[in-house]
Amino acid sequence: MKFSCLERLPSLVMVLEFKTCFFLLVIALCFGAVLSIEVTMPSGPFLVKTGETTILPCLYKTTEPISETFVLEWKFKSEETVTQRQTILYYSKSNLHVQGSQKDRIMLQQNPPTSSDGSIQLQNIQPTDSGFYFCSVTNPPDFSGSNEILINLTVLEPPSVPVCKMAKGKLHVGNNVSMSCSSAVGRPHPDYTWTKISPPDKDLPAGRMIQDFATGSLLLKNLTIDFTGTYQCVAKNTLGEETCSLSITVSYNNEAAVIAGAVIGTILGLLLIGGGVGYYVWYKKKQPKVPNVGYNISEDANAPQVNLLNEQKLPASLHEKSNNTHNSISTVRSEFNILV
Numbered sequence: 001m002k003f004s005c006l007e008r009l010p011s012l013v014m015v016l017e018f019k020t021c022f023f024l025l026v027i028a029l030c031f032g033a034v035l036s037i038e039v040t041m042p043s044g045p046f047l048v049k050t051g052e053t054t055i056l057p058c059l060y061k062t063t064e065p066i067s068e069t070f071v072l073e074w075k076f077k078s079e080e081t082v083t084q085r086q087t088i089l090y091y092s093k094s095n096l097h098v099q100g101s102q103k104d105r106i107m108l109q110q111n112p113p114t115s116s117d118g119s120i121q122l123q124n125i126q127p128t129d130s131g132f133y134f135c136s137v138t139n140p141p142d143f144s145g146s147n148e149i150l151i152n153l154t155v156l157e158p159p160s161v162p163v164c165k166m167a168k169g170k171l172h173v174g175n176n177v178s179m180s181c182s183s184a185v186g187r188p189h190p191d192y193t194w195t196k197i198s199p200p201d202k203d204l205p206a207g208r209m210i211q212d213f214a215t216g217s218l219l220l221k222n223l224t225i226d227f228t229g230t231y232q233c234v235a236k237n238t239l240g241e242e243t244c245s246l247s248i249t250v251s252y253n254n255e256a257a258v259i260a261g262a263v264i265g266t267i268l269g270l271l272l273i274g275g276g277v278g279y280y281v282w283y284k285k286k287q288p289k290v291p292n293v294g295y296n297i298s299e300d301a302n303a304p305q306v307n308l309l310n311e312q313k314l315p316a317s318l319h320e321k322s323n324n325t326h327n328s329i330s331t332v333r334s335e336f337n338i339l340v
Helices: 002-034 254-286 304-313 316-339
Strands: 037-040 046-049 054-056 059-062 071-078 086-092 095-098 106-108 120-122 131-138 148-156 163-168 177-182 191-198 209-211 218-220 229-237 240-248
Touching (some): 037 131, 037 148, 054 148, 086 106, 163 240, 177 229, 177 240, 191 209
Parallel strands (some): 046 148
Antiparallel strands (some): 054 120, 071 086, 131 148, 177 218, 191 229, 209 218, 229 240
8 A cells, every 4th residue: 555655656746746837827927917017117206496307207017019009198287286187298109299388398208108118308397397297008908007107296496585574563662573574486495584684783682583484484572772773584495595674663652752741741831830939939038028108197188298289389368268268167177076
């Protein structure tokens, strides 16, 4: 029995080898079907400066000869919009079609693109060229495999001249104000730096000038007259820099000035009035008192001056008559007093 088994051993080995070969053949066929067509691209970011020319690679492999139904297609989707993919290049049956905003700046790296290279060349790169590029290759009957790649193109550009302006607050002593600085374009995103450039001998206290390098905002806290001057903002990235400036004048609050003026005017007015009253009192005290000298005039007596004039002007006869009259009046008054 053992001998018969040994005799059959070669036949068993042959069966195993056949099964193994068949299994490997099946795997190879399946593996070949999966990789029937493959599109590849070099690794790494695609960063291009404005105005340059770049090549967007699209290399492919196919197990079938290039047929009449071979198709190469490039599509573009802008990162600034939400539009769908738009075909920018289409090659089929030896015919090339180019369209879109880049049609005058785009061309095949190899024409016709039937030798495993479907790359394109994009000339005079513009900021609007930033976005997503899709390359797809089909070569029936090779329908399976990785037949599409995606390229994210970023166009680099220096910052544009920034705009400096007041953002918030009034330029009054004691207030907080903020200024802004921003460039419309710039990639990579620029950093913003504020400095006070004039007058050069007026340095601001630490902690009173706070800036955000990413957004370009500048906060000035608790303003004083020393904050008056010119401030410069520099927008900078790896490709260049631009500047803008803003001059400010810090003043006292008008309302506070009016109130302070009214208070000071009132105080001065009161001081003037008090001074005037004090001077009058002092002046009155300083003047000597004049005695009140007058005449003692009885009820029936004539004023001395009148009598004197009468005596000087009247003739002698009239003087005698006047005396007689006076005596008679006195007699009558005496008699009247007796009767009473």
